[in-house]
Amino acid sequence: MPMFEQGGVSVEVDEEGYLVNLNDWTPEVATAFAATGDDKIEGGLTSEHWEIINFLRKYYEEYQIAPAVRVLTKAIGKKMGADKGNSKYLYSLFQYGPGKQACRYAGLPKPTGCI
Numbered sequence: 001m002p003m004f005e006q007g008g009v010s011v012e013v014d015e016e017g018y019l020v021n022l023n024d025w026t027p028e029v030a031t032a033f034a035a036t037g038d039d040k041i042e043g044g045l046t047s048e049h050w051e052i053i054n055f056l057r058k059y060y061e062e063y064q065i066a067p068a069v070r071v072l073t074k075a076i077g078k079k080m081g082a083d084k085g086n087s088k089y090l091y092s093l094f095q096y097g098p099g100k101q102a103c104r105y106a107g108l109p110k111p112t113g114c115i
Contacts, residue, residue: 006032018103018110025057025107033105039096045105049093055079056106066108069099 001020004013009032012020017037019025030053034041041049059075060066067075069087077085084090090098099111 004032006036016104016110019107022107022109029107030105039101039104046093049102049105051080051084052076052090052093052098052102053106056102056108060106060108066103066111067099068111069097072099072102072111 001012001014004011004017007028009026009028011024011029014020017033019029031045034045034049045053055076056066056072059072069090073085073087073090075085076090079085087098090102094101094105103109103111
């Protein structure tokens, strides 16, 4: 398996860059993921990004699945309101796909149904 190494962070990832061992996740891993690669976030993770990342981690803890975009949008809308629970808002934060990109930063597996 390939290794991801950045800024003192070294973790095993699969061929698509998702953590092999979900227990390897730390906020520093998320920050390192967001700082590199084709899907990096210019300027780094903001409090809005962390709100979604933390939501995803809690969702996964409860349901043991990484939600697809449609489910994620609906769940965020229920929890955080319609202004955040919509595709436009989520794509403004995670332009490469809120399901795939946000789940990777959150240390979760790739959502089912994502290409």
